[in-house]
Amino acid sequence: MKRRTFLKVTGGSLVALFGTGAAIWSQMPVLPTRPAPDAQAAAGWISHKDGKYILTLPRIEMGQNITTSLKQIACTELGAAWNAVEVKLHNTSMQKVRSTVGSESIQYFAEPLAQACAALRDALTNGKTVRDGERIDPRPVGELKSFQRSAFDRQSPELVHGREIVTGKPLYAADIHRPGLVYGRVLRAPSSSEVTSKPKSWNINAAHVVPGFFGVIEDCGPAIGKATGLGIVASRPGALSLIADALDVEWEIDTHSPQSDIQTLINVDRHLNNGSLPHTVLEGPLQDSDWDINLRVDLSFASHGQIEPRAAVAEWIDGQLKVWAGTQDAFFHRDFLADHFGVPKGDVTVQSCRIGGAFGGKVPCSVEAEAAALARAVQRPVKVQWTREQELTQAYHRPPSSHRVKARLDNGRVSAWDHQQVSSHVIFTPFAIPKWLQSGTDLAVGDPGTARGMETAYQFARSRAQYQLERLSVHTGAWRGLGAGPNMLAAETAMDEAARIAGMDPLDFRLAHISDPRLKTVLERVGSIANWRGSAQRTMGRKRFGRGIACGIYKQVSYVATVADIILDDDGEITITHMWCTHDCGRVFNADQVKAQCEGNLAWSIGMVLCAGLPVKDGRVVAEGFSDSPVPIMSQFPEMTIDLIESSEKPVGAGETALMSGPAAIANAVRSATGIRASRFPLEPKELAL
Amino acid sequence: MSFVLNGEKHSIPAEWADEPLLHFLREHHGLVGAKFGCGRGECGACTVIIDGVAMRSCITSAADVEDSEVRTIEGLADRETLHPVQSAWLEEAVPQCGYCQAGQIMSAVALLEENPAPSDDDITAAMDGNLCRCGTYQRIRKAIQRAAEASA
Numbered sequence: 001m002k003r004r005t006f007l008k009v010t011g012g013s014l015v016a017l018f019g020t021g022a023a024i025w026s027q028m029p030v031l032p033t034r035p036a037p038d039a040q041a042a043a044g045w046i047s048h049k050d051g052k053y054i055l056t057l058p059r060i061e062m063g064q065n066i067t068t069s070l071k072q073i074a075c076t077e078l079g080a081a082w083n084a085v086e087v088k089l090h091n092t093s094m095q096k097v098r099s100t101v102g103s104e105s106i107q108y109f110a111e112p113l114a115q116a117c118a119a120l121r122d123a124l125t126n127g128k129t130v131r132d133g134e135r136i137d138p139r140p141v142g143e144l145k146s147f148q149r150s151a152f153d154r155q156s157p158e159l160v161h162g163r164e165i166v167t168g169k170p171l172y173a174a175d176i177h178r179p180g181l182v183y184g185r186v187l188r189a190p191s192s193s194e195v196t197s198k199p200k201s202w203n204i205n206a207a208h209v210v211p212g213f214f215g216v217i218e219d220c221g222p223a224i225g226k227a228t229g230l231g232i233v234a235s236r237p238g239a240l241s242l243i244a245d246a247l248d249v250e251w252e253i254d255t256h257s258p259q260s261d262i263q264t265l266i267n268v269d270r271h272l273n274n275g276s277l278p279h280t281v282l283e284g285p286l287q288d289s290d291w292d293i294n295l296r297v298d299l300s301f302a303s304h305g306q307i308e309p310r311a312a313v314a315e316w317i318d319g320q321l322k323v324w325a326g327t328q329d330a331f332f333h334r335d336f337l338a339d340h341f342g343v344p345k346g347d348v349t350v351q352s353c354r355i356g357g358a359f360g361g362k363v364p365c366s367v368e369a370e371a372a373a374l375a376r377a378v379q380r381p382v383k384v385q386w387t388r389e390q391e392l393t394q395a396y397h398r399p400p401s402s403h404r405v406k407a408r409l410d411n412g413r414v415s416a417w418d419h420q421q422v423s424s425h426v427i428f429t430p431f432a433i434p435k436w437l438q439s440g441t442d443l444a445v446g447d448p449g450t451a452r453g454m455e456t457a458y459q460f461a462r463s464r465a466q467y468q469l470e471r472l473s474v475h476t477g478a479w480r481g482l483g484a485g486p487n488m489l490a491a492e493t494a495m496d497e498a499a500r501i502a503g504m505d506p507l508d509f510r511l512a513h514i515s516d517p518r519l520k521t522v523l524e525r526v527g528s529i530a531n532w533r534g535s536a537q538r539t540m541g542r543k544r545f546g547r548g549i550a551c552g553i554y555k556q557v558s559y560v561a562t563v564a565d566i567i568l569d570d571d572g573e574i575t576i577t578h579m580w581c582t583h584d585c586g587r588v589f590n591a592d593q594v595k596a597q598c599e600g601n602l603a604w605s606i607g608m609v610l611c612a613g614l615p616v617k618d619g620r621v622v623a624e625g626f627s628d629s630p631v632p633i634m635s636q637f638p639e640m641t642i643d644l645i646e647s648s649e650k651p652v653g654a655g656e657t658a659l660m661s662g663p664a665a666i667a668n669a670v671r672s673a674t675g676i677r678a679s680r681f682p683l684e685p686k687e688l689a690l
Numbered sequence: 691m692s693f694v695l696n697g698e699k700h701s702i703p704a705e706w707a708d709e710p711l712l713h714f715l716r717e718h719h720g721l722v723g724a725k726f727g728c729g730r731g732e733c734g735a736c737t738v739i740i741d742g743v744a745m746r747s748c749i750t751s752a753a754d755v756e757d758s759e760v761r762t763i764e765g766l767a768d769r770e771t772l773h774p775v776q777s778a779w780l781e782e783a784v785p786q787c788g789y790c791q792a793g794q795i796m797s798a799v800a801l802l803e804e805n806p807a808p809s810d811d812d813i814t815a816a817m818d819g820n821l822c823r824c825g826t827y828q829r830i831r832k833a834i835q836r837a838a839e840a841s842a
């Protein structure tokens with residue numbers, strides 16, 4: 001969505017709140033402040049010299065393997081051999097591009113790239129070149145070669161970077177080496193970053209005797225939230241923890257009382273007892289009435305759990321700053337760093353590196369500013385990579401949410417639907433907007449990220465969806481799919497319950513409420529590949545067997561349906577044995593990698609239902625590692641069958657869609673196996689034990 | 691103090707002796723294939739093979755490998771010829787973000803050297819300590835089976 005459209009749909013009040021000044025917008029990384037590119041802009045991504053092409057990737061590569069797909073489009077359009085096109089990751093010396101968020105890379109970048117490459121091909125055929133700024137007249141999409149061929153009849157080329165990955169070549173920010181490099185860390189108080197804290201005293205003498213000690217730096221970059229840090233630098237990374245222990249920093253922590261019970265704070269029923277929730281997604285005229293389905297669904301906090309803790313290398317040369325970063329938005333970082341260090345933007349270059357997983361979590365500028373501040377202080381290049389504990393305690397997380405979903409049935413159809421939710425922020429977070437604006441957005445707009453997925457895809461006679469936001473002392477923000485995963489888990493389990501109460505098959509019941517032909521198709525297809533109708537409830541010995549189904553539309557553009565088979569043992573331990581997923585994201589350029597994205601989203605679905613928790617105590621995260629905040633492991637992984645719809649519809653994203661149906665398919669399978677409709681996620685096996 | 695790294699003998703300088711092997715490999719030797727994921731032995735991103743066994747280099751000190759033979763992902767290929775596990779990884783297009791994959795590959799290599807024809811359960815048992823947040827497990831399993839077949 002363009003900024004203009006954004007303002008339009010969210011109401012004029014925002015214009016008044018934000019003003020029209022550009023300055024504030026530069027501080028808002030997660031807002032879509034930059035327009036989608038056109039062919040003209042795309043001409044800057046591709047260059048040609050001596051029969052070789054360089055494609056400067058206009059996106060950040062973080063595992064969606066967009067590098068491969070965009071290179072395929074370029075090669076097809078240029079008529080160039082695979083090896084004739086070299087792909088480079090961009091730095092901030094190129095024309096600004098949008099943040100890599102929201103599964104937009106194919107949706108908004110494929111066609112402009114194809115147009116620019118086609119124009120270059122034509123120019124070269126005519127013995128010309130495309131000069132900077134020269135007008136490119138986009139041709140009808142049907143004339144673009146890459147939009148004509150089917151991706152289904154050919155194999156994917158070898159992944160770009162694949163060979164480097166399997167041979168261990170440097171690709172990620174932490175792999176960068178610079179002469180004279182030293183290692184830094186910024187220590188922060190063991191408190192919520194919403195509470196003001198700063199270092200008070202520390203034992204510098206003890207630190208001095210640690211081998212490898214290089215220095216303590218007080219001017220160590222911006223606070224994270226309200227937590228001001230203390231920087232340390234060492235000549236070897238392993239010395240950093242020893243120095244931290246030796247310093248034994250005493251912190252001054254504001255006595256402001258932390259939120260002790262976040263679960264109660266967001267309890268949806270508590271809020272509903274006080275009246276209706278303030279933000280409206282669907283405005284069905286509902287009167288309180290007898291509900292046939294009345295379901296409470298609560299989800300905990302969840303960390304991103306990406307395997308790469310964020311990292312950066314920063315180096316100052318003659319007052320100019322260069323930063324190698326694994327960020328979803330190099331330009332936002334460039335602007336942030338220039339602003340923080342008081343240097344012109346032109347003196348800061350941020351080089352994007354391949355990211356070891358981001359999932360919405362690597363947008364704000366944190367580790368990059370820490371590295372830059374320490375590098376300036378010690379006048380050496382500095383590498384900072386957060387510890388796993390820092391990732392868990394200092395980054396933002398998926399907010400917990402509490403849902404009440406109600407439905408009324410008439411003649412086997414849902415006649416009224418009501419989804420109420422209390423959660424926290426995903427887009428209008430303290431990382432994205434200043435404090436004074438937060439109260440404004442809370443009042444006027446809510447948070448479209450938290451609301452994503454509350455708009456139902458079903459044809460209900462009347463439907464209402466409302467939500468409320470609570471500011472929490474644990475920072476929350478964008479997580480894969482934003483609010484869509486949790487909202488759809490709540491809605492699709494309620495829909496399943498409705499089918500049961502109506503005495504109908506869950507697949508048929510859904511079909512009866514769907515008018516969108518593409519949603520119908522994915523649902524019918526997944527039913528047929530999973531042999532839905534041929535299956536029945538059964539037990540195998542003492543093991544309980546169940547299957548579940550769910551479907552959804554992501555961001556109104558991409559379609560998915562999932563079936564999950566599970567077995568439970570006496571202790572309530574769940575084994576997911578098979579998942580089938582039918583997916584329609586319009587035209588596909590690399591079928592194998594779209595499938596990989598589906599597999600990834602099903603993995604996240606498994607995590608959401610089985611393990612994604614994050615312990616919080618006294619208003620702050622108390623997790624230290626993966627054992628506290630687990631991600632799925634191989635033994636929890638079922639066989640997966642991914643079925644893509646071959647389509648010539650407009651191509652859109654695939655990076656988040658299957659998270660609309662995966663979690664509920666598993667939860668519904670648990671219901672069918674046990675008769676228990678779980679209301680808290682992740683599931684507790686003991687609540688499902690025999 | 692010395693050790694063998696990818697077939698070559700190297701000394702372990704005194705100042706690096708207490709450092710985690712992972713940092714020693716990455717920052718002193720410039721072998722950045724093994725990754726820092728947790729530093730606590732929980733994720734497997736740092737896996738290397740020490741005397742034939744897949745080990746977590748983040749919780750092994752440099753001094754611990756004195757007189758041992760350490761193999762990292764950089765030592766797998768024979769110049770341009772990839773190790774069968776590496777080839778299988780490319781053929782199955784396993785990596786998404788790729789960050790966990792060096793560790794996955796080293797665990798897979800150690801498994802296949804010990805058990806050239808692993809069952810599904812053998813694969814799960816050997817790989818369960820290697821986390822992949824992107825969810826590439828199905829492809830990892832297939833790649834291991836493919837590599838096992840290729841070497842059979």
Ligand code: FES
Nearest residue numbers: 727728731734748
């Ligand atoms: S970094 Fe060694 S196990 Fe995670």
Ligand code: FES
Nearest residue numbers: 787788790822824
């Ligand atoms: S490929 Fe991203 S963590 Fe495994």
